[in-house]
Amino acid sequence: MSAAPLLAVRDLVVHYPMARGIVGTVGRKEERVVRAVDGVSLTVASGELVALVGESGCGKTTTAHAVMRMLVPRSGSVEISGRDIAPLSERALRPLRREAQIVFQDPYESLDPRYRVRDTVTEPLVIHGMGNKEERTERVRLALEHAGLSPAELFLDRYPHELSGGQRQRVAIASALVLEPKLLVADEPVSMLDVSVRAGILDLLDGLRRTGLGILMITHDLSTAAHYADRILVMYLGRIVEEGPARAVVNDPQHPYTRALISVVPRRDPNDKHREQILQGETPNPVDIPDGCRFHPRCPIGDESCLAVDPQLMGEGAHRAACIKL
Amino acid sequence: MSAQAEGLVVAPRRRLRDNAVVVALRGSHQAIFGGAVLSVVILIALLAPWIAPYGEHERVGEVFEPPSSAHWLGLDDGGFDMVSLMMFGTRVSLIVGFSAALVAMLIGGSVGIIAGFFGGRTDTLLMRITDYFISIPDLPLMIVVAAVWGRSLRNIILIIGVIYWTSTARVVRAQVKSVRERGYIRRTRVLGASNMRLIVRHVLPQVAPLLVATSVLMVAYAIFAETAIAFLGLGDPSATSWGLLIENAFARDAITVGAWWAIVPPGIAVAIVVVALTMLGTAIEDALNPRLRVSHVSVRRFKLRAAPPRPEDET
Amino acid sequence: MSAAPVLEVQDLHVWFDLGHGRELNAVQGASLTLARGERMGLVGESGCGKTTLSLALMGLLPPNASVAGHVLLDGVDILAGGEDSLRPHRWRDIAMVFQGAMNAFNPVKRIGSQIVEAMELHDVASGRAAQARCGELLELVGIRAERANRFPHEFSGGMRQRAAIAMALSCQPRVLLADEPTTALDVMVQAQILQLLTRLSDELGLAIILVTHDLPVVAQTCQTAAVMYAGRVAELGPTVALYDAPRHPYTRMLFAATPDLTGTAGVASIPGAPPRLDRPLVACPFAPRCDSVFATCRERRPPLLTVGEGHLAACHLAGSVA
Numbered sequence: 021m022s023a024a025p026l027l028a029v030r031d032l033v034v035h036y037p038m039a040r041g042i043v044g045t046v047g048r049k050e051e052r053v054v055r056a057v058d059g060v061s062l063t064v065a066s067g068e069l070v071a072l073v074g075e076s077g078c079g080k081t082t083t084a085h086a087v088m089r090m091l092v093p094r095s096g097s098v099e100i101s102g103r104d105i106a107p108l109s110e111r112a113l114r115p116l117r118r119e120a121q122i123v124f125q126d127p128y129e130s131l132d133p134r135y136r137v138r139d140t141v142t143e144p145l146v147i148h149g150m151g152n153k154e155e156r157t158e159r160v161r162l163a164l165e166h167a168g169l170s171p172a173e174l175f176l177d178r179y180p181h182e183l184s185g186g187q188r189q190r191v192a193i194a195s196a197l198v199l200e201p202k203l204l205v206a207d208e209p210v211s212m213l214d215v216s217v218r219a220g221i222l223d224l225l226d227g228l229r230r231t232g233l234g235i236l237m238i239t240h241d242l243s244t245a246a247h248y249a250d251r252i253l254v255m256y257l258g259r260i261v262e263e264g265p266a267r268a269v270v271n272d273p274q275h276p277y278t279r280a281l282i283s284v285v286p287r288r289d290p291n292d293k294h295r296e297q298i299l300q301g302e303t304p305n306p307v308d309i310p311d312g313c314r315f316h317p318r319c320p321i322g323d324e325s326c327l328a329v330d331p332q333l334m335g336e337g338a339h340r341a342a343c344i345k346l
Numbered sequence: 347m348s349a350q351a352e353g354l355v356v357a358p359r360r361r362l363r364d365n366a367v368v369v370a371l372r373g374s375h376q377a378i379f380g381g382a383v384l385s386v387v388i389l390i391a392l393l394a395p396w397i398a399p400y401g402e403h404e405r406v407g408e409v410f411e412p413p414s415s416a417h418w419l420g421l422d423d424g425g426f427d428m429v430s431l432m433m434f435g436t437r438v439s440l441i442v443g444f445s446a447a448l449v450a451m452l453i454g455g456s457v458g459i460i461a462g463f464f465g466g467r468t469d470t471l472l473m474r475i476t477d478y479f480i481s482i483p484d485l486p487l488m489i490v491v492a493a494v495w496g497r498s499l500r501n502i503i504l505i506i507g508v509i510y511w512t513s514t515a516r517v518v519r520a521q522v523k524s525v526r527e528r529g530y531i532r533r534t535r536v537l538g539a540s541n542m543r544l545i546v547r548h549v550l551p552q553v554a555p556l557l558v559a560t561s562v563l564m565v566a567y568a569i570f571a572e573t574a575i576a577f578l579g580l581g582d583p584s585a586t587s588w589g590l591l592i593e594n595a596f597a598r599d600a601i602t603v604g605a606w607w608a609i610v611p612p613g614i615a616v617a618i619v620v621v622a623l624t625m626l627g628t629a630i631e632d633a634l635n636p637r638l639r640v641s642h643v644s645v646r647r648f649k650l651r652a653a654p655p656r657p658e659d660e661t
Numbered sequence: 662m663s664a665a666p667v668l669e670v671q672d673l674h675v676w677f678d679l680g681h682g683r684e685l686n687a688v689q690g691a692s693l694t695l696a697r698g699e700r701m702g703l704v705g706e707s708g709c710g711k712t713t714l715s716l717a718l719m720g721l722l723p724p725n726a727s728v729a730g731h732v733l734l735d736g737v738d739i740l741a742g743g744e745d746s747l748r749p750h751r752w753r754d755i756a757m758v759f760q761g762a763m764n765a766f767n768p769v770k771r772i773g774s775q776i777v778e779a780m781e782l783h784d785v786a787s788g789r790a791a792q793a794r795c796g797e798l799l800e801l802v803g804i805r806a807e808r809a810n811r812f813p814h815e816f817s818g819g820m821r822q823r824a825a826i827a828m829a830l831s832c833q834p835r836v837l838l839a840d841e842p843t844t845a846l847d848v849m850v851q852a853q854i855l856q857l858l859t860r861l862s863d864e865l866g867l868a869i870i871l872v873t874h875d876l877p878v879v880a881q882t883c884q885t886a887a888v889m890y891a892g893r894v895a896e897l898g899p900t901v902a903l904y905d906a907p908r909h910p911y912t913r914m915l916f917a918a919t920p921d922l923t924g925t926a927g928v929a930s931i932p933g934a935p936p937r938l939d940r941p942l943v944a945c946p947f948a949p950r951c952d953s954v955f956a957t958c959r960e961r962r963p964p965l966l967t968v969g970e971g972h973l974a975a976c977h978l979a980g981s982v983a
Contacts, residue, residue, distance in 0.1 A: 124533060131529075215876070270922060284851075
């Protein structure tokens, strides 16, 4: 691992004000805030695949958007190769966009339907003024090959509607790779693809990781995270509640939420009849975050002491969890 | 991992004539009728100097002479041949129609795109301006402009454009707002694309077809508006338009004399062209709408069919 | 599970007329049997025909659809007279929870009134009796009866899904078709819903067909599974048998393509893509992608053969070993 991690997020906070409506504004109701990300710190090193997992509303997608500066965080820092991008202006940000790129969830919406593959993958180079025409053609060809679309010539002149979901996602990946970024954020990269196709895309990401790319993968699918990630970070209501090496988090979960989550993930082996720990109710709204430990209302082992303390990640070594009951 | 890994779902290369919009238009009677009429009118306008039987300012007989074999539609209040006047009239009507529509489209399109793309305060401000323009009454404004700045073709074109851009602006704004949320816009923005690039290269191509449809409708409005303006006596007296023909005949008591041929033909011409353009514009708009998907869950009757022969015996 | 099946699908075909003489053969001779209280998973990827098959069982196909085959409900062919013979059974004997059912509620009517409406439309109950029954149904699916007076937007996604299930159960059907009931839900809520479905089939003897692309969900919830590919049933049998000893390469490869939380076994994608269903298929539709393909596979369509107790597979390899 190099001295400074590729990506270092510290105490990231992203809050959204909630619309008050006419009655609220006129009546001067207190403005409520969606605390989407409420103090998140994480790192991604070169050649590492970190999975950010959690259920809907936990803040994982917002965290990814903050890392890509698709929004301006309220506080906290986002350092890419040692440089904090959180306070930068759009203009100052532009050259840095080459360092980090993102792949989105929906391959059917990610590509401009009027652009051929060639144009979609060339565009990033044009935006950043990289290379002359010949060099660009060569880079595009290489990017497509790296994304597994080989031979590239077969795909250059195709329109998105002529490609399958998996191929479209590869084109999106190629358009991210053509800039030779150091960090790739993958937001649910395979959740809209058929099962038989997913492994191909994930293997591609794994292969890219081996060449030194750092990958932050957002996913709700713990099985995928368990299989492909080096480290897993579990989020709940805007915080990371557990982090550690993937195998450790899955085989020996520390936080009660992680334990419950892992117990209810369906296994593919029908003979595996383990005990499921189904929590009652659903994840509360990030607008009304409970005092103390934010998980305590649903926690199977919580008590009064959990009301008083808002736990930070604790524990020795790389595997830590935010729970005072450990 | 190679391409064959997921298999190329190669639909055969789609040609323009297989494009869904084109197919829809080809099958639409409205579009065909509208397009045909428009083509004929444009042709007449282009060829008028050569195909008109008589000159535009050529006196060939008495005032309000009735139709005869030499003059199928008779003569107007100046003794000019109605058929020729009608043909020359297409030129002015079309020039005004297209020019005014262009002005409306440019203003409305720009306002719509800027408001829709940037949103926030810019949007609110532009929409307030739009509302202001909508609330301006058309007719009094036309009268005022004609009175103050004179009755020229240029002024008429500008007036019509300035009155009618608002509907384009609203329609374009709505579509730009929805296009702006599309995944590929987000992705290209994250790649570092400037707003200009996003608008010109990604939003505009999506909005262009709608602009075309709206413009066609705009031409219809403009031609109608020009006719009305001319009829009210606010038009350019030197430009022979259908509206002017009607106005001249009207002012010279064509009705009292019973010279229907001086009033009715221009009126019918305007009606036909406006209807044709409206049909064409509406057909394009409809063709651009995503096909109304057949509801997947519907209690409509499916059909029964005999089972196909089994290729082999199943245990 | 009792001896006589409550539902039997025999050689079902569904075609969609695409105009210009073209036709999409979405279901190409599918057969399955369902016993009382049985939970069967209907698994497959996009385009395999599983949703079309379930819609065909409900008779909810568009006018450009044509159907052939038999659907026996407790021995009576309800498909024989087309829409007319199916209608009396729709919702009363076979009910369905659709994909995205949580979004299918009318947002301006209260949940309770929508469930009552379902009962009244099908002459099951009306007025007070219907309301009382509505309360019972909501309690059955884990929602407090008082909440019947709330609007859909006041319910969370998981609760709306439960309400949709309650509505489907309102006319006391014998068979419940659930099309991707948990796909849009978080894993914890998914667990709650699957637990509910399991309880309903165990306690009420409700036969359930769970249509999904998610193999692990089927592995944990369903006793039997039918794997569909290109409009046909590739393999059908006890879920355990399909996992321990799959007799169709697609079943085996599909399991292999699914990452598992605990195992360290490798994950492999399946090369290629499913065949187009708007052209006639010759021989085995999986042949181009199969890792065990041989000559006969490209010549003849494999029949659905019995390979074990309640276990069938449509593969030429399956026939060789009993």
